[in-house]
Amino acid sequence: MPNFASLIADHDAPDFAIGAPGRAWLSYGALRDQAGYVAGALHGFGIGRGDRVAIVLPNGPEMASAFVCVAQAAVTAPLNPGYKQDEYAFYLDDLKARALVVMEGYDGPALAAALGLGIAVIRLHVRPEHAAGAFTLALDGETLDGADTAAPGPDDVALILHTSGTTSRPKIVPLLHSNVVASARNIEASLALTAQDRCMNVMPLFHIHGLIAAVSATLAAGGQVWCAPGFDALKFFTWMEEAAPSWYTAVPTMHQAILSRAPRNAEAIAANPLRFLRSSSASLPPQVFAALVETFNAPVIEGYGMTEATHQMASNPLPPRVQKPGSVGVEAGPQVRIAHEAEPRLITGTGEIVISGPNVTPGYENNDKANADNFFTVDGQRWFRTGDQGQFDADGYLSLTGRLKEIINRGGEKISPLEIDEMLMDHPDVAQVVSFAVPHPKLGEEVGAAIVLSNPATTEADLKTFAETRVAAFKIPKHIVIMDEIPKGATGKMQRIGMAEKLGLTK
Missing domain, CATH: 3.40.50.980 (Rossmann fold)
Known part of the structure; x- marks a missing residue:
């Protein structure tokens, strides 16, 4: 190599x-x-x-x-x-x-x-x-x-x-x-990149997503990477007209901000058709997936990556193969399997996602415990535990049910925060949502959700009534916080862990 x-x-x-x-x-x-x-x-x-x-x-x-x-x-x-x-x-x-x-x-x-x-x-x-x-x-x-x-x-x-x-x-x-x-x-x-492709990068370049997907993969193909000075939804379409990209890659919150500005920039979208657009670093809600396809008239390629894998592990394929909303696609480079969450063995069904391949880090530096916890070997092959829970469907497409540390455990009932996100995003007045665990003295954890609304007249009671028609009673968020903006990390991802504390729900 x-x-x-x-x-x-x-x-x-x-x-x-x-x-x-x-x-x-x-x-x-x-x-x-x-x-x-x-x-x-x-x-x-x-x-x-x-x-x-x-x-x-x-x-x-x-x-x-x-x-x-x-x-x-x-x-x-x-x-x-x-x-x-x-x-x-x-x-x-x-x-x-x-x-x-x-x-x-x-x-x-x-x-x-x-x-x-x-x-x-x-x-x-x-x-x-x-x-x-x-x-x-x-x-x-x-x-x-x-x-x-x-x-x-x-x-x-x-x-x-x-x-x-x-x-x-x-x-x-x-x-x-x-x-x-x-x-x-x-x-x-995965993206069939060529020298004719041009990526407009809006991702931060201190993070693996932008460094590898936008910059390194583009240069590997002999294409062009046009570097914006960060992400700014107000300037995105002006940049698009100057850059004339064939694709861009972003996290879901960025895509949502772009969609909010898209109706008034229809001419720029029509004049600069994209071959595809890519999403990674967090799960893309199916509703946002559908809106992006409709808005840009281009396939949305959702990828699944992390730092320890030098970014990409799985990716939805390009047409004519199917892109499945809610799935992160098929394995795209390393081998991707499901492992028992506590034992060093591979299984079928739902479990911890593990990977093996030449893109995987040799191990954490000066951290024997983390390496022992996160790597195991089966039949001479070394596997890395991603910390994500998921499963494959019959076609080999991988779906995530959440970070193992983020799964909400309500009195022994395990609840995927991604499922709650997707359910609430079906409400016509919900613009953004992040679900998370809230400590409970008897049940251990309860479901919470921070929500940004497109219609300020909608109430917490309205949202709970909506949830009652969609999910079992134990999955209905007991704590709903309506916000103007959901706190995000440095790369634009919404952070589930620590959200209850940030919102004062741990007292």
Whole structure:
């Protein structure tokens, strides 16, 4: 399995690779030159193979290019630009970062954290005449010692990320060059990407979804990735007219925000037809799936991924095969099976989803317990426990019933929060919903739901009456909180775990 550099090695030099609003395109030849320049600069600073370089940059073409280029010389470690100083201090120390890349002129909390830890600071400079994604680097202070200038190989770490840490200390996930290449190729194949495809990226580029699905898979196919400066539903259709994409990928909450603006942008949609649109990182409600198909007159490809799998594990196939709303599709790269939730064995029916394949991380770093809990071997084959519960249908399509830690246990009755979400989304006045567990002194847990309404006249009683006609009594939400906006994580996903506490329902 080749290293990351192979993803951009064979494409024609003049062809476009990276674009952005109001910027000239960066060609594949220029991107390869940029990677060579970055390697030389890092080596000159005393940083090389195996050294961890944290990157804190705004979303956009420089972030995409920095990810691609740094990974070809060292280990790239993107961090959320929205963190506070204490968070940066934790992640930089936990990663054992050797350097931090920030924009020239940056004087924020990441810089303070790096200086406090004695970590080298590298400034990224962009000039108006530069094409999208082109930049130069300068080191603050003295050169470091001991750079390994050899090119990283397939078994070297290319990308390092943390798990979300929703219920425990975040775990370090190292992803090898072979993992990244395998996953990029898997997505390229699933989406039948070619050099004629152009992805408009609105996903944050400190997260596995945007880094692998939007950037790496696109470049693997020789296509173009047009990098928006983040997600903004108000600007989405203006960007669409400038970018002229053939596809985009987003999380469900982003798709819902786009749909809310779609009626007044029908001309932009008609003038820029999409080959398909993709959804991943959280379950897409079937109602939103149907609205997207109707609005864009294009297939919706729902994927299923996670950091430990270098993103994609399953994907709904392209036409003429069937896309099933409510399903995350068929296995799409790694082997996907169902395992017993407590024992190290594969089963049929409903259970924990497990995966095995060349895109799967070799294991969490410095965490023997997590590796013992999350990996097991059967007949010489190593399987990773995803923490998700699900089942396959007769056609081999996988459906999720929820995160095992998010399943609501009401007096022994197990309730899928996804089922409650989908039921409530059938109400014509419900725009968004996230269901979650609320502590109960006798039953253990009760069902709660946070809801955004399109009609403010609808009441909590109306919603409970609606639920009574759709689900058994024990599944009806006992706590309904009507909100203007549901709290979301840094990547746009609604967070079930901790929602009851955020809403003051744990007292």
